[in-house]
Amino acid sequence: xKKKLIAIVGPTAVGKTETAIALxxxxxxxxxxxxxxQFYKELNIGVARPSEKQLQxxxxxxxxxxxxxxxxxxxxxxxxALKCLQQLFSKHDVAVLVGGSGLYVNAVCEGLDAVPxxxxxxxxxxxKELNEKGLAYLQRELKKADPDYYQSADIRNPRRVLRAxxxxxxxxxxxxSFHKSxxxxxxxxxxxxxxxxxxxxxxxxxxxxxxxxxxxxxxEEVRQLIPYKGIHALQTVGYRxxxxxxxxxxxxxxxVNLIKQNTRHYAKRQFxxxxxxxxxxxxxxxxxxxFVRYIRSYMR
Numbered sequence: 270x271k272k273k274l275i276a277i278v279g280p281t282a283v284g285k286t287e288t289a290i291a292l293x294x295x296x297x298x299x300x301x302x303x304x305x306x307q308f309y310k311e312l313n314i315g316v317a318r319p320s321e322k323q324l325q326x327x328x329x330x331x332x333x334x335x336x337x338x339x340x341x342x343x344x345x346x347x348x349x350a351l352k353c354l355q356q357l358f359s360k361h362d363v364a365v366l367v368g369g370s371g372l373y374v375n376a377v378c379e380g381l382d383a384v385p386x387x388x389x390x391x392x393x394x395x396x397k398e399l400n401e402k403g404l405a406y407l408q409r410e411l412k413k414a415d416p417d418y419y420q421s422a423d424i425r426n427p428r429r430v431l432r433a434x435x436x437x438x439x440x441x442x443x444x445x446s447f448h449k450s451x452x453x454x455x456x457x458x459x460x461x462x463x464x465x466x467x468x469x470x471x472x473x474x475x476x477x478x479x480x481x482x483x484x485x486x487x488x489e490e491v492r493q494l495i496p497y498k499g500i501h502a503l504q505t506v507g508y509r510x511x512x513x514x515x516x517x518x519x520x521x522x523x524x525v526n527l528i529k530q531n532t533r534h535y536a537k538r539q540f541x542x543x544x545x546x547x548x549x550x551x552x553x554x555x556x557x558x559x560f561v562r563y564i565r566s567y568m569r
Contacts, residue, residue, distance in 0.1 A: 272535070273361060274364050274458070275564060276367075276378055277292070277365065278368065278369065278371070278374055278464070279368050280471065282317075282471060282532070283536075287368065287554070288464060289365050292564070293327040293365045296363040298363045299327060300327055300330075300365045301364065305455075306505060307331075308346075310338050314490050315490060315507035325493050329352065330350075331349075337494075343370040343373050350376070351377065366378075377453070378454075378459045384436055386536050407434060408430060414437040414444075415433060415444065420541050421506070421541045422538065425506075425509075445544030449486075458567065462552060462560050465552070475529060478532075480524075487507065487511070491512065494508065506531045510524045510527045
């Protein structure tokens with residue numbers, strides 16, 4: 270029988286971490302994190318990194334493994350994760366992959382086609398358009414060039430918008446086309462579990478999580494990161510809103526409310542991305558017996 274990779278996906282705050290830990294303990298195995306923000310050791314509270322207790326319960330890979338100064342692209346992560354899986358499968362029949370970053374999950378499960386390298390001339394032109402015409406203009410350009418990516422990406426992150434448009438202009442093809450073409454063969458079987466819940470309940474969980482992050486010291490975490498605020502990994506929900514507060518562009522209450530609002534928007538985009546994958550079997554986190562039964566059906 271092929272080795273099994275259980276991939277736990279879904280929107281932020283739905284309970285992926287707890288579910289992944291429960292499954293890893295059940296199958297006596299380890300976890301690979303495919304959360305593109307939890308790679309960075311300088312980010313903790315704002316990315317909902319697993320607690321020290323959780324990290325001690327089950328061994329996690331790719332948590333706090335990189336510096337903010339070192340960009341970690343999905344393709345490179347996919348290669349590194351496959352090497353890690355090779356080692357895990359020498360000891361275990363099952364491994365667990367968990368994350369809400371769809372591109373990074375795909376890099377492991379299906380592989381990605383090679384994306385054109387950066388083009389300095391095109392990038393300079395896009396930076397000029399961003400400075401002169403604003404992010405909203407580039408968002409409209411992306412919507413025309415690649416409506417699929419526009420619907421699922423974090424379009425409030427200027428770095429993501431710039432990179433997607435750069436690839437569109439270099440290649441003449443949608444950026445998203447590089448993520449869904451020829452599937453790469455894997456020598457293991459992937460079992461995809463999607464976690465979902467009623468929208469109002471999820472939004473309440475998101476709002477509560479943001480309040481808890483503020484109580485735990487998110488404001489101070491962001492304050493310490495001000496010297497690095499231009500770095501790509503920090504152009505993300507929970508950090509850019511508080512950078513605006515420190516820059517005097519908004520008050521703290523408004524910044525916190527924007528974190529909640531933008532996180533809800535992000536969760537909606539995650540759903541949009543994962544709903545396109547017909548291999549994902551959806552469950553509510555409370556349906557543990559049901560999804561364990563579903564997973565075990567692949568192991569007979």
